[in-house]
Amino acid sequence: xxxxxxxxxxxxxxxxxxxxxxxxxxxxxxxxxxxxxxxxxxxxxxxxxxxxxxxxxxxxxxxxxxxxxxxxxxxxxxxxxxxxxxxxxxxxxxxxxxxxxxxxxxxxxxxxxxxxxxxxxxxxxxxxxxxxxxxxxxxxxxxxxxxxxxxxxxxxxxxxxxxxxxxxxxxxxxxxxxxxxxxxxxxxxxxxxxxxxxxxxxxxxxxxxxxxxxxxxxxxxxxxxxxxxxxxxxxxxxxxxxxxxxxxxxxxxxxxxxxxxxxxxxxxxxxxxxxxxxxxxxxxxxxxxxxxxxxxxxxxxxxxxxxxxxxxxxxxxxxxxxxxxxxxxxxxxxxxxxxxxxxxxxxxxxxxxxxxxxxxxxxxxxxxxxxxxxxxxxxxxxxxxxxxxxxxxxxxxxxxxxxxxxxxxxxxxxxxxxxxxxxxxxxxxxxxxxxxxxxxxxxxxxxxxxxxxxxxxxxxxxxxxxxxxxxxxxxxxxxxxxxxxxxxxxxx
Amino acid sequence: xxxxxxxxxxxxxxxxxxxxxxxxxxxxxxxxxxxxxxxxxxxxxxxxxxxxxxxxxxxxxxxxxxxxxxxxxxxxxxxxxxxxxxxxxxxxxxxxxxxxxxxxxxxxxxxxxxxxxxxxxxxxxxxxxxxxxxxxxxxxxxxxxxxxxxxxxxxxxxxxxxxxxxxxxxxxxxxxxxxxxxxxxxxxxxxxxxxxxxxxxxxxxxxxxxxxxxxxxxxxxxxxxxxxx
Numbered sequence: 001x002x003x004x005x006x007x008x009x010x011x012x013x014x015x016x017x018x019x020x021x022x023x024x025x026x027x028x029x030x031x032x033x034x035x036x037x038x039x040x041x042x043x044x045x046x047x048x049x050x051x052x053x054x055x056x057x058x059x060x061x062x063x064x065x066x067x068x069x070x071x072x073x074x075x076x077x078x079x080x081x082x083x084x085x086x087x088x089x090x091x092x093x094x095x096x097x098x099x100x101x102x103x104x105x106x107x108x109x110x111x112x113x114x115x116x117x118x119x120x121x122x123x124x125x126x127x128x129x130x131x132x133x134x135x136x137x138x139x140x141x142x143x144x145x146x147x148x149x150x151x152x153x154x155x156x157x158x159x160x161x162x163x164x165x166x167x168x169x170x171x172x173x174x175x176x177x178x179x180x181x182x183x184x185x186x187x188x189x190x191x192x193x194x195x196x197x198x199x200x201x202x203x204x205x206x207x208x209x210x211x212x213x214x215x216x217x218x219x220x221x222x223x224x225x226x227x228x229x230x231x232x233x234x235x236x237x238x239x240x241x242x243x244x245x246x247x248x249x250x251x252x253x254x255x256x257x258x259x260x261x262x263x264x265x266x267x268x269x270x271x272x273x274x275x276x277x278x279x280x281x282x283x284x285x286x287x288x289x290x291x292x293x294x295x296x297x298x299x300x301x302x303x304x305x306x307x308x309x310x311x312x313x314x315x316x317x318x319x320x321x322x323x324x325x326x327x328x329x330x331x332x333x334x335x336x337x338x339x340x341x342x343x344x345x346x347x348x349x350x351x352x353x354x355x356x357x358x359x360x361x362x363x364x365x366x367x368x369x370x371x372x373x374x375x376x377x378x379x380x381x382x383x384x385x386x387x388x389x390x391x392x393x394x395x396x397x398x399x400x401x402x403x404x405x406x407x408x409x410x411x412x413x414x415x416x417x418x419x420x421x422x423x424x425x426x427x428x429x430x431x432x433x434x435x436x437x438x439x440x441x442x443x444x445x446x447x448x449x450x451x452x453x454x455x456x457x458x459x460x461x462x463x464x465x466x467x468x469x470x471x472x473x474x475x476x477x478x479x480x481x482x483x484x485x486x487x488x489x490x491x492x
Numbered sequence: 493x494x495x496x497x498x499x500x501x502x503x504x505x506x507x508x509x510x511x512x513x514x515x516x517x518x519x520x521x522x523x524x525x526x527x528x529x530x531x532x533x534x535x536x537x538x539x540x541x542x543x544x545x546x547x548x549x550x551x552x553x554x555x556x557x558x559x560x561x562x563x564x565x566x567x568x569x570x571x572x573x574x575x576x577x578x579x580x581x582x583x584x585x586x587x588x589x590x591x592x593x594x595x596x597x598x599x600x601x602x603x604x605x606x607x608x609x610x611x612x613x614x615x616x617x618x619x620x621x622x623x624x625x626x627x628x629x630x631x632x633x634x635x636x637x638x639x640x641x642x643x644x645x646x647x648x649x650x651x652x653x654x655x656x657x658x659x660x661x662x663x664x665x666x667x668x669x670x671x672x673x674x675x676x677x678x679x680x681x682x683x684x685x686x687x688x689x690x691x692x693x694x695x696x697x698x699x700x701x702x703x704x705x706x707x708x709x710x711x712x713x714x715x716x717x718x719x720x721x
Contacts, residue, residue: 319595323595343577343712345683345684346684346687347684347687348687348688348691350691350694350701350702351687351690351691351709352709352711353702354694354701354702354703354704354709355708355709355711357702357703358703358704358705358708371702371703373702379684379687383712384709384711384712385577385711385712388711
């Protein structure tokens with residue numbers, strides 16, 4: 001297709017040179033008319049392939065002879081001097097053709113090299129930030145489709161075997177029966193499929209993603225319309241591309257195992273501090289419950305009614321405390337192990353606040369809580385149960401650590417693309433230097449009023465951070481503390 | 493005769509204290525330890541209410557609800573573990589009437605039992621056309637809503653939502669159930685509509701919409717209209 005177009009262009013240019021020469025035939029000497037043809041050859045050489053421009057060199061000499069050298073319209077020559085002109089013209093034309101073609105090849109090689117460098121640069125910068133194997137593979141496949149202009153799918157292994165189920169595109173563009181070819185490529189680390197020695201009747205070309213130590217998957221390329229991907233330089237680029245992708249996946253995996261080790265160490269650390277906290281916090285209420293219950297059982301007839309009531313009350317209070325503690329421990333462990341799945345949706349903040357306050361009623365014991373929610377507050381994209389738990393924990397802390405007569409305020413407003421929720425009290429305030437520590441697990445304020453396990457605020461922080469928000473404790477003007485939650489405004 | 497309650501629960505300690513509490517309230521009690529036994533007794537004894545633990549040894553509690561709903565409308569009160577919102581929603585969507593999360597205080601359980609029994613009785617009588625809760629008065633026949641004796645205008649969807657909540661007063665309705673009844677089965681995934689409408693209803697009916705007394709949210713599950721006792 002392309003060579004036919006070039007040939008027609010070459011003929012047209014020689015024709016134009018001929019028309020110009022014929023028109024100027026009477027004004028210029030034939031040797032000068034040869035220059036017009038040479039000009040044409042230069043144009044052809046710049047636009048067309050080497051063979052077309054060489055052919056046009058011969059064509060130009062022939063046309064020059066036929067139209068411009070007397071006698072006209074015949075290849076016969078009256079003056080044999082023209083044989084030198086023809087030879088000179090042909091040599092110059094051929095030199096022009098070959099040199100221009102060589103220059104062009106250089107330029108196009110440079111362009112290919114540049115495109116290739118750019119493609120690999122884009123690949124490495126795109127994959128640098130990926131921490132998950134599948135996401136890395138998906139980015140690589142998308143980029144490959146862009147660079148090679150062909151359909152590309154990457155298949156990844158599942159339980160050690162390559163699987164067409166783990167693939168980067170939604171649709172499967174190759175027949176399922178070719179899974180065995182991909183498996184072969186995965187096992188042997190050699191390419192196979194279209195235009196290779198193995199399974200050349202396949203619908204796609206399968207290239208292994210080979211890293212330094214192992215193969216991580218298989219990249220399948222479907223031929224494009226013009227079969228450009230089978231050009232040698234594209235083939236080479238494809239293989240480098242596959243190699244780079246494998247290296248990126250390898251790095252992702254090693255990063256992940258480093259991360260896993262770190263998490264594992266943290267978990268171990270947490271487990272030991274958990275054990276020490278548990279032994280105290282769980283045993284204390286248990287001791288009261290066991291003590292009170294056994295007293296009631298063994299000394300029932302000797303106890304005054306009032307004492308019995310007291311013991312019963314302490315059983316129920318301590319059981320409740322134990323329940324909260326176990327609940328908090330479970331929540332924290334769930335968060336630590338990544339077992340919490342956010343069920344986010346758009347909620348009016350008013351609704352979440354209302355539910356919490358309504359459920360808090362018994363704990364508040366009639367204490368005033370003012371609510372000041374800005375009008376036109378955007379809906380928040382949150383897990384309603386978890387955000388409710390954050391507010392609950394903050395309000396519960398406030399009721400525990402501030403005098404019963406002091407007021408509590410709950411406010412919300414929008415600021416710089418975030419919804420800010422504040423729980424403010426008029427309590428004794430948080431001692432300077434402890435504002436961050438109180439969010440650490442098992443940290444308990446220096447004041448010995450604290451009776452919790454030091455998990456409420458860490459849970460709050462874990463929940464808020466899971467929503468990509470922040471939570472901090474700030475001293476409040478006029479005394480007291482403001483707990484400020486900032487949630488980015490997001491949509492579904 | 494006193495109402496008969498069927499308790500389907502495998503934990504002996506929980507059965508023990510429930511037996512004491514329900515007995516003290518004067519209810520008659522039938523106990524089952526497995527789902528199979530519970531299903532058989534539900535059919536043969538026709539209890540007035542079923543207390544169902546979801547974590548049974550032989551079968552999923554949700555299956556029990558499904559089976560019972562195939563033939564009857566006996567109120568079912570589910571005893572579920574804390575934080576298992578998914579199970580609660582599934583139980584309610586299958587037709588359970590209410591749930592109590594473990595650990596629970598007996599007082600709360602008894603209140604829920606009373607409410608469920610009352611609902612099953614009034615369902616037979618048919619509710620009157622005039623419903624009152626707090627300052628709100630709804631005339632179901634004339635479709636008129638008044639707050640503090642002043643007429644309040646509700647949009648058709650707001651009214652429909654209120655009507656559904658009144659029909660099931662005291663019962664938790666999941667978001668799916670409400671969306672289905674008000675907007676139809678093709679809209680059951682669009683929960684944010686529902687939230688906007690609930691917020692509007694609260695603004696029109698509640699004294700303090702930020703601390704609703706009647707239109708209560710069950711976090712992660714749905715909504716409940718709590719008429720004043």
